[in-house]
Amino acid sequence: MTSKRSIRWRLLLPGLALITLGGCGPLFSASPASSEILDGPIDGLSAGQLAAFLAGDDAFAEAFSPQMGLGPVFNERSCVACHPGDGRGHPSTNLTRFGRGDGMQPDKFDYLIHLGGPQLQPHAIPGYQGERLPASATGISVRGGPLVTGLGLIEAIPDSVILEREDPDDLDGDGISGRANYIAPPAFLAPLYDHFVRRGTKLLGRFGRKATAITLRHQTANAYFHDMGISSDAINSDPYNPQFGGPQADHAADPEVSSATLSAVVFYLRTLRPPERHQPNRSDVISGERLFIQVGCERCHRQSMTTGESPIAPLANQEVKLYSDLLLHDMGSALADNFPEGQATGREWRTTPLWGLGKIGNLLGGTAYYLHDGRTTDLREAILVHGGEAEQARNAFATLPSTEQEQLLSFLLSL
Amino acid sequence: MRRLNQLFCLLGFWASTTASLFASAAKPDAGQSIAAEPARRAPAARPMSTDKSWIGPIGVKRGLFDRPYLARLGSAVAIGGYIDMLGAFKQDQGISEGWSFEARRFNIFVSSAIADFVRLTSELEFEHGTEEIALETALVDLLLFHGLNLRGGILLVPIGRFNLSHDSPIYDLIDRPLVSTQIIPSTFSDVGAGLFGSFRLGRKHRIGYELYLLNGLGDGLLSTEGTRLSAGRNPTRFESDNNGSPALSGRVTYSTPLGLEVAASFYTGIYNTFRRDGQTIAAKQWATIIALDAEYERGPLVLRGEAAFAHIDVPEELVELFARRQFGLYFEGTLRVAKGALSVFDEAALYLASRIDYVDLNARRRHATGELVGEETTRLSVALSFRPVPGTSFRLVYHHSWLNDPLNNASRSAALQLGLATYF
Numbered sequence: 042m043t044s045k046r047s048i049r050w051r052l053l054l055p056g057l058a059l060i061t062l063g064g065c066g067p068l069f070s071a072s073p074a075s076s077e078i079l080d081g082p083i084d085g086l087s088a089g090q091l092a093a094f095l096a097g098d099d100a101f102a103e104a105f106s107p108q109m110g111l112g113p114v115f116n117e118r119s120c121v122a123c124h125p126g127d128g129r130g131h132p133s134t135n136l137t138r139f140g141r142g143d144g145m146q147p148d149k150f151d152y153l154i155h156l157g158g159p160q161l162q163p164h165a166i167p168g169y170q171g172e173r174l175p176a177s178a179t180g181i182s183v184r185g186g187p188l189v190t191g192l193g194l195i196e197a198i199p200d201s202v203i204l205e206r207e208d209p210d211d212l213d214g215d216g217i218s219g220r221a222n223y224i225a226p227p228a229f230l231a232p233l234y235d236h237f238v239r240r241g242t243k244l245l246g247r248f249g250r251k252a253t254a255i256t257l258r259h260q261t262a263n264a265y266f267h268d269m270g271i272s273s274d275a276i277n278s279d280p281y282n283p284q285f286g287g288p289q290a291d292h293a294a295d296p297e298v299s300s301a302t303l304s305a306v307v308f309y310l311r312t313l314r315p316p317e318r319h320q321p322n323r324s325d326v327i328s329g330e331r332l333f334i335q336v337g338c339e340r341c342h343r344q345s346m347t348t349g350e351s352p353i354a355p356l357a358n359q360e361v362k363l364y365s366d367l368l369l370h371d372m373g374s375a376l377a378d379n380f381p382e383g384q385a386t387g388r389e390w391r392t393t394p395l396w397g398l399g400k401i402g403n404l405l406g407g408t409a410y411y412l413h414d415g416r417t418t419d420l421r422e423a424i425l426v427h428g429g430e431a432e433q434a435r436n437a438f439a440t441l442p443s444t445e446q447e448q449l450l451s452f453l454l455s456l
Numbered sequence: 457m458r459r460l461n462q463l464f465c466l467l468g469f470w471a472s473t474t475a476s477l478f479a480s481a482a483k484p485d486a487g488q489s490i491a492a493e494p495a496r497r498a499p500a501a502r503p504m505s506t507d508k509s510w511i512g513p514i515g516v517k518r519g520l521f522d523r524p525y526l527a528r529l530g531s532a533v534a535i536g537g538y539i540d541m542l543g544a545f546k547q548d549q550g551i552s553e554g555w556s557f558e559a560r561r562f563n564i565f566v567s568s569a570i571a572d573f574v575r576l577t578s579e580l581e582f583e584h585g586t587e588e589i590a591l592e593t594a595l596v597d598l599l600l601f602h603g604l605n606l607r608g609g610i611l612l613v614p615i616g617r618f619n620l621s622h623d624s625p626i627y628d629l630i631d632r633p634l635v636s637t638q639i640i641p642s643t644f645s646d647v648g649a650g651l652f653g654s655f656r657l658g659r660k661h662r663i664g665y666e667l668y669l670l671n672g673l674g675d676g677l678l679s680t681e682g683t684r685l686s687a688g689r690n691p692t693r694f695e696s697d698n699n700g701s702p703a704l705s706g707r708v709t710y711s712t713p714l715g716l717e718v719a720a721s722f723y724t725g726i727y728n729t730f731r732r733d734g735q736t737i738a739a740k741q742w743a744t745i746i747a748l749d750a751e752y753e754r755g756p757l758v759l760r761g762e763a764a765f766a767h768i769d770v771p772e773e774l775v776e777l778f779a780r781r782q783f784g785l786y787f788e789g790t791l792r793v794a795k796g797a798l799s800v801f802d803e804a805a806l807y808l809a810s811r812i813d814y815v816d817l818n819a820r821r822r823h824a825t826g827e828l829v830g831e832e833t834t835r836l837s838v839a840l841s842f843r844p845v846p847g848t849s850f851r852l853v854y855h856h857s858w859l860n861d862p863l864n865n866a867s868r869s870a871a872l873q874l875g876l877a878t879y880f
Contacts, residue, residue: 068856070868072550104680118680118777131863133776133823164773167675167728168737171773406830406864 076319077403079127079190083314085355090312097309100302105269107166110297114162114172114282115270120306123186123268127313128397128404130186132415136268137161139178144379144387153178157283160267166291170284180387182380183414184250188397191315192248194361195394196257197348200245206343206366217340217430219368221245222252222383222391229275230259247367250413251382252391258307265298274300312353315361316397319455329452332445337434341370341392364395364456373428376412388429399454420450510569512599515652515664516709517717517751518621520577520593520612524847524879525565537564537579540624542875549867559585561624563592573599581643591694592645601653607668608649610694614666614707615723616640616762617749624877628790628809628841630853631873634833635784638815639764640745641686644723646670647694648702660713665706671696672703672725673743682817682831682862683768683779688727688743701726701740715753722746727768741769756792761785765819776824779831784815807841807849818862830860847879 075081082094104119105111116136117123123130138159142150152159156175165171174181209220223243246252254260262275270279272295279291320326333339343366351357369389379387390413398420402409410416411423427435438446507527508514511534514522525536540561546552560583567577579593595609612620618636622643636642650668657663674690675698677683690698703725711717724744730736749762763785770778788811795805813836818829837855844850853873860866 068854069547069552069870070550070856106680109680125861125863126865131823132825135824164777165771167678167771167774169773404863404865406827406860408827410825 073403076317077400079188079313079316079397079400079404081314083193083312083355086312086353090308090353093305093308094312097305097307097312100298100305101309105271105297107292110271110291110293110295112162112164112166112270112279113169113291114157114165114280116160116162116164116268118269120264120269124189126404127190128188129401129410130415131405132185132410135183135185135414137163137174138182138184138380138382139174140180140380141177142180144180144377144381147381147384147386150180150381154281155283157281160280162267162270162280169282172283180378180380182378184378185410185413185415187250187393188316188401189310190313190397191361191363191394192257192313193311193351193353193356194315194348194359195247195363195367196311197351197353197356197359198247198346198361198367199349202346202349203245203247203367207368215340216433217370219341219366219370219392219430220384222369222385224253224255224383226255227259227262227275229262230255246383247391249382250390250393251385252367252369253382253385257310258303261303261307261310265303271297273298273303275303311356315363316400316456319399321455323451323455325448325451326455327452328445329448329450329455332441332449333452336437336441336449338438339364340434341366341368341431342395343392362396365392367391367394370431371429372431375426375428395453396456398456420453421446511567512569512575512597513602513605513654515654515666516617516620518623518626520579520620521567523565523623526567532569534567535565536880537562538623538625538877538879539563540630540875540877542630542873544871544873546869546871548869563623570596575599592643597652603653603655604651605653606649607652607666610645610647611668613644613646613670613705613723614668615644615705615721615745616642616747616764617719617751617760618642618762619644620707623879625847625849625879627877628807628849628851629788629811629837629839629855630851630875630877631837631855633762633786633788633811634813634815634835635762635764635786637686638817638833639685639766639782639784640747640762641673641689644689646672646703654709662709662711664709664711667704667706669702669704670725671698672701673727674698675728677727677743677768678770678774678778682777683770683782684817685743685745685766685768685782698729699726699731699740716750717752718748718750720746720748738771741771743768756795758790759788760790761787779818779821779829781819781821782815782817783819784813786811786813788812801844803846804842804844805846807839807843809837809839809841811835811837813837827864829862830864831862832860834858849875849877851875851877 082091086094101120111118117134123134139161140150140152140158153175157172161172161174163171204221206219207221208218211218223240224246225242226244244255246255248254248257248260254263262273265271265273266276267280270291272278274296277295342364344364345360345362348356348359348361369385369391371388372390376390377388381387408418410418411420417423424438425435438449510532511521511526523536526534541559543555543557545555562582564580569575575597577593577595581590581592591610593610593612595607595611598606614620616636618633619640619642622632632642648668648670652666654662654664671693673685673688674693676690677685677688679687703723705723707719707721709717709719722745724742726740727743728738728741730738730740745764745766747762747764752759766782768780770780788809790807790809792805792807796802814834815832817831821829823829835855835857837853839851839853841849841851853875856870858868
């Protein structure tokens with residue numbers, strides 16, 4: 042038998058070790074504060090809607106294999122790869138779109154479909170070759186995945202509310218001429234809401250860096266197809282592959298995701314909660330918000346819009362503080378990509394919603410990357426690279442005293 | 457700063473645990489756990505033979521031929537096995553699904569001494585009830601000399617000690633070491649053939665070896681989750697090689713009379729299907745694992761450790777997405793703190809165990825922006841194990857993990873487990 046003294050001795054130091062361990066933090070992991078992260082459902086969903094949300098969450102995170110239909114050429118293997126934590130993508134997951142021609146003349150631009158355009162899929166499943174950027178490409182647009190939270194609220198904003206601020210000919214003379222991007226709807230897109238404003242056969246685009254997607258279903262089906270090479274009921278083929286002269290079949294029969302999966306992801310995106318403000322009542326944040334309006338940022342980064350009716354009750358008649366007008370603006374040569382989409386020229390971008398800006402770094406390992414291609418980690422630099430219609434506001438910001446600039450930055454990081 | 461703080465915490469914990477273990481080990485004790493001593497020394501009071509000599513050389517301590525059931529019948533055929541079940545409360549980033557029971561494994565062993573120089577052993581595994589049924593081992597040995605024997609069949613790939621000695625009742629912790637599941641894909645068995653044997657160095661030292669040709673890992677290694685060697689265990693590998701190029705695996709063990717055993721092992725082979733119908737359809741891609749392991753046993757103390765490094769060729773089109781290098785290690789200590797305290801169970805003993813795990817599934821890979829890709833896990837585990845008899849363990853385990861995802865976002869998870877594992 043082991044002596045009692047020996048037992049005490051043997052238990053003593055491991056006991057101390059446990060105390061040491063306890064001192065390292067809580068024995069069970071704690072949840073991060075909701076104001077530090079982006080994921081989670083919008084408040085007010087029913088139990089059934091929450092179950093659908095979680096099913097969509099699983100589908101959003103699902104990574105595809107060649108056996109599941111990935112590729113044969115693709116950018117990433119899952120939705121979440123480009124939208125980690127439902128936030129913006131890391132620059133290492135940036136995608137490239139390309140074409141040839143004058144970026145200011147969308148109707149004459151050649152998207153080089155026969156060379157794999159309009160999107161470069163550099164990765165390939167084993168046995169296939171990834172695409173390389175054709176030497177003839179002149180319009181090259183590198184862009185990262187945007188954050189995807191609050192999209193259901195954006196979708197529920199009536200077209201008429203967005204168009205309130207449209208001023209394509211700058212009739213009010215303020216130097217801002219936001220305009221809508223009207224997109225030809227694909228065959229699979231049955232209009233769901235009666236607030237669509239039509240221009241001929243085209244509908245108002247609102248999602249994507251250049252507002253080329255009309256609804257979340259449109260955006261999601263495109264992402265499955267272009268980014269992962271996954272076919273669906275909506276787009277029932279693989280991307281054109283110039284190596285084979287056609288949409289070469291991969292290892293899986295089409296459609297590679299069911300309509301249920303596509304709908305689940307759409308529902309998930311639709312019901313993700315909007316970003317929660319971080320310390321909005323701090324004095325420098327309040328001062329920064331005033332300066333944001335004063336220097337003219339708010340002319341494009343419109344503070345809020347109000348949703349209309351929605352079949353999902355928590356989305357209906359809500360004030361949406363997205364800090365975007367969802368319209369196209371000429372952003373100047375420094376941000377131009379010479380790659381037109383729809384009616385957006387190679388100098389135009391849809392105003393990026395600023396909500397969630399302060400959480401970007403939390404989901405990218407602590408480093409926030411700004412602008413459509415993540416070219417800078419310096420928020421001040423991101424502002425100063427604005428041009429075109431934003432030049433006035435940019436200059437006004439640049440002439441602010443440094444303390445006021447800091448206040449404005451604090452406001453942005455509180456979003 | 458957060459990582460530094462974690463490091464200090466872990467070092468503090470590990471140092472105090474190790475100090476305790478060494479302090480206790482200074483005075484060797486006659487009693488042993490199943491973890492500390494093979495069951496071949498089971499008490500004579502048990503109504504069964506303790507003679508396992510009929511089965512031949514044991515090879516790895518606590519391995520296939522050192523299991524307690526082999527002493528059961530004292531004849532040419534033995535049937536045994538083990539069961540491993542648990543209940544657990546897990547929490548990941550503050551979110552828990554609550555308490556859940558798990559029937560993790562029910563394994564059946566059958567061994568036979570067909571002749572003095574021919575033996576067979578096999579293991580059939582039922583994981584999670586009948587969710588996964590696998591023939592883990594089915595091999596035949598032709599015993600020629602101490603230094604040279606032949607082996608063929610479905611065998612355990614000799615990469616890392618844990619893969620060769622992984623029965624749940626051996627250990628006082630419940631989950632397997634991360635390096636032994638995420639880098640070395642334990643349980644890693646494969647069909648093949650080769651040689652094994654041992655040599656004495658002087659009177660007390662011994663060198664053992666194993667060397668086999670195998671079908672090897674398959675295309676699934678580049679999985680939906682990233683580079684995962686465990687996903688390369690193609691379920692059809694027992695039927696045929698996916699590329700007609702056998703993999704090679706070997707292990708050299710050095711044993712000292714002081715209770716220390718150290719070993720180096722390797723696995724290397726082409727994993728992808730590079731030809732079909734005689735046509736070359738892809739370049740050959742190799743997967744190689746190198747492992748070092750050690751076990752030290754003295755009195756009531758057992759210390760174990762294992763480190764493994766993997767290098768995986770990745771096609772040019774996928775190098776931005778899949779890891780080419782992976783690394784991991786673990787250290788574990790088990791200490792018997794009491795024995796024979798209960799009159800009902802005269803063999804009963806109480807054990808303390810702890811382990812530190814580390815794996816990096818994207819070693820030295822960088823993002824386009826120059827930052828290192830994450831995907832690291834550090835885990836600290838502590839356990840209290842009660843063994844009424846050496847081959848049966850009731851254990852309470854707590855483990856806490858610090859994780860970094862590929863983008864270096866940090867998170868934590870923790871679990872409290874209550875488990876039972878026993879040989880039969």
